[in-house]
Structure formats: C-alpha cells, structure tokens
Amino acid sequence: MDGKRIKKDIETRDDIEHLVNAFYDKIKQNSKLAYIFNDIAKVDWATHLPKMYSFWGSILLGEKSFVGNPMKKHVELGKITPMTETEFSEWKKVFAETVFELFEGSKADEAVLRAQNIARLMLYNIAKS
Ligand code: HEM
Numbered sequence: 001m002d003g004k005r006i007k008k009d010i011e012t013r014d015d016i017e018h019l020v021n022a023f024y025d026k027i028k029q030n031s032k033l034a035y036i037f038n039d040i041a042k043v044d045w046a047t048h049l050p051k052m053y054s055f056w057g058s059i060l061l062g063e064k065s066f067v068g069n070p071m072k073k074h075v076e077l078g079k080i081t082p083m084t085e086t087e088f089s090e091w092k093k094v095f096a097e098t099v100f101e102l103f104e105g106s107k108a109d110e111a112v113l114r115a116q117n118i119a120r121l122m123l124y125n126i127a128k129s
Helices: 013-027 034-040 045-061 070-080 085-102 106-128
Strands: none
Touching: 013 045, 013 085, 034 070, 045 106, 070 106, 085 106
C-alpha cells in the first residue's frame, strides 16, 4: 500500500451532505467569513444546512428541491456588510479546497465551476446594486 487513495466523485445525496457539512465547518472558523454568517446574518444552521443540501442537490444531481432566492439574499447582505472580491475570493478558495479534499471527478469539477460562476454573478449584482 502506498497510502494513495482514489477519491470518489460526488454522486449521492449523502455525498452532497458530506460536502456541505465540511464546507460550513470550515466557514464557521474562517477569519474573513465566519462573522458574516454568525454575527451579521445570524444564520440558523439547522435551517441553512438543509437548504444548502437542496441547493447543491438541485445543481449537481438534478433534485429540483431547492426553494429560495440566493441573488436577492446576497445583494441584501451586501448592503449591510462588505461583500467584495475579498470575501468572494475567500469563499471560492474554501469551497474548492473542500470539494477536492473529499472528491474527484466530473461532478466535483462541475461543483467548483458552478460555484465560481454564481459567485461572479453575485459579485456583479452586488456591485451594481
Ligand atoms: C462572500 C461570499 C458569501 C457569503 C459571505 C455568503 C453568506 C450567506 C449567508 C449569510 C446566507 C444566509 C442568508 C439568510 O438566510 O439570511 C447565505 C445564503 C445562501 N448562500 Fe451564500 N454567501 C456567499 C457566497 C455564496 C455563493 C458563491 C453561493 C453559491 C454558489 C451561495 C449560496 C447560497 C445559497 C443558495 C443561500 C440560501 C439562499 C436562500 O435562502 O434563498 N453563497 N449566504
């Protein structure tokens, strides 16, 4: 054994939950982002996490279970706290790190790509609002 493990791709709802839980575990401790969730938005994690399972389940597994308006939520957030390139770069960095620590494959790549595209659109909408 050389200790090298082949990672699996993101394939199931369990994988999505694992990814989302791992991502927000990091976010909750992140020096540039934790305060936005905990102090500014005062996120109720018991509500937010299942919502994010549905969001990523819909994007990556075609679940169609997500209900929400992320653009509006983040534009509103941008009015009460800095939501700039700095915050989005950090978010994208932590997201990509988490995805590739746990998974590899076309869905893993797609997750990172989709997150980057949505982040770019959010930043654009926040900047022009
Ligand atoms: C600087 C980066 C970001 C920060 C600080 C941030 C923070 C937050 C916070 C505080 C909420 C809870 C809002 C509330 O329920 O009142 C939220 C919701 C959400 N975020 Fe983000 N976010 C960021 C980037 C992103 C990106 C890039 C995505 C998508 C790839 C995303 C997806 C979502 C979704 C789907 C929700 C739920 C929206 C809804 O309830 O309609 N976020 N975010």
